[in-house]
Amino acid sequence: ELICAKLQLKQGMTLLDIGCGWGGLAEYAARHYGVSVVGVTISAEQQKLARQRCEGMSVDILLQDYRDLNQQFDRIVSVGMFEHVGPKNYATYFDVVDRNLKPDGVFLLHTIGASNTNDHVDPWINKYIFPNGCLPSVRHIAEASEPHFVMEDWHNMGADYDLTLMSWHQRFLTTWPQLSDKYGERFKRMFSYYLNACAGAFRARDIQLWQVVFTRGTEGGIRVALKG
Template sequence: MSSSCIEEVGLQDNQWFRIVNDLLSKAGVAINGPSPADLQIKNPDFYKRVLQEGSLGLGESYMDGWWDCERLDLFFTQALKAGLEDQLPTHFKDTLRVIGARIFNFQNRKRAWIVGKEHYDLGNDLFSRMLDDSMQYSCGYWKNADNLADAQRDKLRLVCEKLQLAPGMTLLDIGCGWGGLAQFAAREYGVSVTGVTVSAEQQKLAQARCQGLDVTILLQDYRELNASFDRIVSVGMFEHVGPKNYATYFDVVNRNLKPDGIFLLHTIGSRKTDNNVDPWINKYIFPNGCLPSIRHIANASAPYFVMEDWHNFGADYDKTLMAWHARFMEAWPELAANYSERFKRMFSYYLNACAGAFRARDLQLWQVVFSRGIENGLRVAR
């Protein structure tokens, strides 16, 4: 039976079970089996809910305790490698959301603040325990590292070297997070940094972190920027821009970058040129987010810049996310007083699902370096 017909047909419980079981078997996943990737079902309504609601039903039923899995990361790796996400039905509300994203600008100036309030303002207690000491909420660089702190420090060094920072330069950090990169660049490279964020909690911590350094942290939308900088960097922010704003985003970068400047874009990416949003992630983790494709970035940047370098180290995000999950679980006894058990399941699901997606190479992590055409080319660090 095709998945498109599932919502229209009344099925018996054993038929819902059989359809789900057949789907999972394609990924080598069993129901109530002994493997760490197998699903342990606690509520028999799970099968119907997942087939009727797709990704949203799968995630919400986990949050509700309807099923468990010893290794969620393995489950998602196997499921995505087998292409199961393309075989689940698309819920009608998801279809409306995709159509709406094509018509409306869900990342306009007013709505751009939503992700700051709903995700990044969750609590500095949570992020300070889950992340490394520099509070980097983006992929680490594990080429020579064997732990999270070194991977994030190497990522910061890689970014600064690619930008060819030198004392006295000015650097704009679009989406500066908790100020880790701004602090590193100002302290290690002697540059003057201006960071912008839409999260009030990030701004407070970033200002405290960078006290005494030549760093300014602004609480504002990137579209309001109008200055002149030697270098511009954006790490883990482009995922919140949205296809309808990509042209505007690169226009802002062009407007604020000096003629001989360099711009580095660090972003998660998708192989598909579409409105790349998972409905569960959109509802519970990153509202109004959307993953760009190579074509999105190429088309939006072409009027302004030469693409000097494209570096994909998406496989490193698997290690980063699993390190975050280990730290999150280790810190949970301290966090439990401020967050519910349902939140714990939600956040664990998010970290493991994303790790599985990167391990399956379903998602990518790109660092792209742009200039306006540097004479004799640009030798980019690795």
């Protein structure tokens, strides 16, 4: 809801969701705001489930590389995908957003980020959780976006995110009996370590959670919602 409020969605608008995952945001925006959504994923499993949950709505889930997009949208959103782009592709990423956003459009980037600029990939995370994942920094985002956009708002929710991770961990343990036959004890140890280690990094303020709103410089600026 907060994302939709920040994007200032209105009925009849078009929305591009880069890295749409399982289609949750696409479904919500179409159902509650009456927008037409195009979601992009490179996962066939995500596409299948997202299409099922959005059946009958004005939602199209595409199985393709986001870099191949060439269509104008009123709004663009990307949640939890930028962490997988990598520093060498940041400029290309913002080029693609620029190409697909209408002149008066709004783009919202939701990403976990690092407090310090570092192109280092954590070896454990890289091996077991997110291959080639790399957390952007403020500098990374600012430098890549500067040729294209005005940064209208930067919202840091990182101080609260360790609570989210600990809640996920508790839910994971609670539902583990339903998962154990399929995944095994090794996976349980791995995923528990992942959730707790990330919670510790957020609590130490080494990593953050950001929502950044961009335009091309709307006359008079835009008033970004602080809550949904």
